[in-house]
Amino acid sequence: xxxxxxxxxxCGSALPTTRHNATSQVIDLRDKLYMIDCGEGxxxxxxxxxxxxSRLGHIFISHLHGDHCFGLMGLISTLGLLGRTAxxxxxxxxxxxxxxxxxxxxxxxxxxYEVEFHSFPHGCTDVIHxxxxxxxxxxxxxxxxxxCGFVFQEKPTAAHIRxxxxxxxxxPISQINRIKNGEDYVTPDGKVIPNSRLTTPAATPxxxxxxxxxxxxxxxxQYTHDADLLFHEATFADxxxxxxxxxxxxxxxxxxxxxxxxxxxxxLIGHYSARYTxxxxxxxxxxxxxxxxxxxxxxxxxxx
Amino acid sequence: xxxxxxxxxxCGSALPTTRHNATSQVIDLRDKLYMIDCGEGxxxxxxxxxxxxSRLGHIFISHLHGDHCFGLMGLISTLGLLGRTAxxxxxxxxxxxxxxxxxxxxxxxxxxYEVEFHSFPHGCTDVIHxxxxxxxxxxxxxxxxxxCGFVFQEKPTAAHIRxxxxxxxxxPISQINRIKNGEDYVTPDGKVIPNSRLTTPAATPxxxxxxxxxxxxxxxxQYTHDADLLFHEATFADxxxxxxxxxxxxxxxxxxxxxxxxxxxxxLIGHYSARYTxxxxxxxxxxxxxxxxxxxxxxxxxxx
Numbered sequence: 001x002x003x004x005x006x007x008x009x010x011c012g013s014a015l016p017t018t019r020h021n022a023t024s025q026v027i028d029l030r031d032k033l034y035m036i037d038c039g040e041g042x043x044x045x046x047x048x049x050x051x052x053x054s055r056l057g058h059i060f061i062s063h064l065h066g067d068h069c070f071g072l073m074g075l076i077s078t079l080g081l082l083g084r085t086a087x088x089x090x091x092x093x094x095x096x097x098x099x100x101x102x103x104x105x106x107x108x109x110x111x112x113y114e115v116e117f118h119s120f121p122h123g124c125t126d127v128i129h130x131x132x133x134x135x136x137x138x139x140x141x142x143x144x145x146x147x148c149g150f151v152f153q154e155k156p157t158a159a160h161i162r163x164x165x166x167x168x169x170x171x172p173i174s175q176i177n178r179i180k181n182g183e184d185y186v187t188p189d190g191k192v193i194p195n196s197r198l199t200t201p202a203a204t205p206x207x208x209x210x211x212x213x214x215x216x217x218x219x220x221x222q223y224t225h226d227a228d229l230l231f232h233e234a235t236f237a238d239x240x241x242x243x244x245x246x247x248x249x250x251x252x253x254x255x256x257x258x259x260x261x262x263x264x265x266x267x268l269i270g271h272y273s274a275r276y277t278x279x280x281x282x283x284x285x286x287x288x289x290x291x292x293x294x295x296x297x298x299x300x301x302x303x304x
Numbered sequence: 305x306x307x308x309x310x311x312x313x314x315c316g317s318a319l320p321t322t323r324h325n326a327t328s329q330v331i332d333l334r335d336k337l338y339m340i341d342c343g344e345g346x347x348x349x350x351x352x353x354x355x356x357x358s359r360l361g362h363i364f365i366s367h368l369h370g371d372h373c374f375g376l377m378g379l380i381s382t383l384g385l386l387g388r389t390a391x392x393x394x395x396x397x398x399x400x401x402x403x404x405x406x407x408x409x410x411x412x413x414x415x416x417y418e419v420e421f422h423s424f425p426h427g428c429t430d431v432i433h434x435x436x437x438x439x440x441x442x443x444x445x446x447x448x449x450x451x452c453g454f455v456f457q458e459k460p461t462a463a464h465i466r467x468x469x470x471x472x473x474x475x476p477i478s479q480i481n482r483i484k485n486g487e488d489y490v491t492p493d494g495k496v497i498p499n500s501r502l503t504t505p506a507a508t509p510x511x512x513x514x515x516x517x518x519x520x521x522x523x524x525x526q527y528t529h530d531a532d533l534l535f536h537e538a539t540f541a542d543x544x545x546x547x548x549x550x551x552x553x554x555x556x557x558x559x560x561x562x563x564x565x566x567x568x569x570x571x572l573i574g575h576y577s578a579r580y581t582x583x584x585x586x587x588x589x590x591x592x593x594x595x596x597x598x599x600x601x602x603x604x605x606x607x608x
Contacts (some may be wrong), residue, residue, distance in 0.1 A: 015385050016378075018352055040378040041345045048322055066381045066411050074320070074344040077370045081319050099410055106403060107370050 009045035011270030042071035063147035080111035141214035234269035256289035270296030313349035315574030346375035367451035384415035445518035463503035538573035560593035574600030
């Protein structure tokens, strides 16, 4: 199975602590890297995780609160100092480009690469990025400011050729790509060999859904359904459910309920309030509703 | 002796590493805190150092390179989340306010305290801040962009009263403050008791000078002379002296030469290039010229 992993660079909330960094994640999919959110200190966490700066092509910003984007300027500057030449693509609401352009002009003059903004509107539900490996869809979350989640849907890979059948039917190499892409094979004497006999199916494409920051919103199951891995913020435990409601955040139990409603295979919770010095209370409350829950932790990589 | 210390929060250069953070220092003088520079990650380092956020009143920014100011937005936001009400004063070139105002308006709306900018011009040699404990003078450094150093000059404290002499001459309490401030005492029968008999002198006011980023510039001795502690950047060792010249930075040996010319009591070097994984080469080269040299290190506090 090809690589599809999520590196957690920061899983704290607005107030960074000595235990948790501001939000950032890196998706490693077939060796291309995609960043989601970029709080202060992300570049240092990126380096600690041993990730390659040159493999990073796209950054997706969920919303314009500082703990999700104050690390951008430092990261962008560092990429320049490292001699990057490839364009860096930033996907975000249009306000981010408006805010960042004057800083980029002032601080990043003469940088050897371009920063290209791909703005999408508040409330967007479009596929905002697509390449050979993945499509990334935005969807609206329910926060105090415009905010969006992201679905990373792996692209199907071609079927695997059964080498022994190719040999058996003496199929010419010129036909292999057609067969990989699903066609049957017709022998020189007109006999049809069904594709299913010549191939084994490709692995089922995987799905990663990211929900932070948001209050509980069951409507979002239309986007997060059947995720192999669902990241959902769990800022508070039940003891602060009123605070969660008031600040448009979720409790761990609500994150678990989203995973249950989504028929997710696994739930990863994070964005912990600074008030918790031990997140096991969050894990325990989530597991009561959705047992297959993991606590996000800086420096750990989770398979989708 | 009253407290006058420098906490090193970051002593790396433009490219942060897993070993060194971007530049920031905190001066703790008679329990008031003054920050110099605020690179990315400063707020986390501040917290790790166990410093009180509420005692921080003034931030001085030497120049507008990202590794000296990209931590400001995160720090300012955090102070707001912590419920600060006292105005925070930022002393910097005017360009900083121009760049930061739109970000403060967008990200810090409704914050419970004010950020007040005190701009001073490029090339400034004025005392830019003064209170009961300290005067802070700016002076121009020689870098690729406008840049300034800072001299923190402790204010003289009052002389210490010799209690036994006060008792001996039966001096009334109403006269004590006058005597502390240097006046002689005249007895009811007209006898003059010289101040020197009634007091012991206050400790000599101390001086801290900060020079980063800059190439070697002997002219600056007019500002740094007789510093009790001189911080001077030492980005490179002798092996990269051409690179130091080219990028307007200093070698460790040049930092030591500045300390020697300044008749400084002690030299603290920092702003290490990411290329050095062991700074002892910098220390050794500096010590050849100025033996009383220390290597700055994150989390360490140095007495002035």
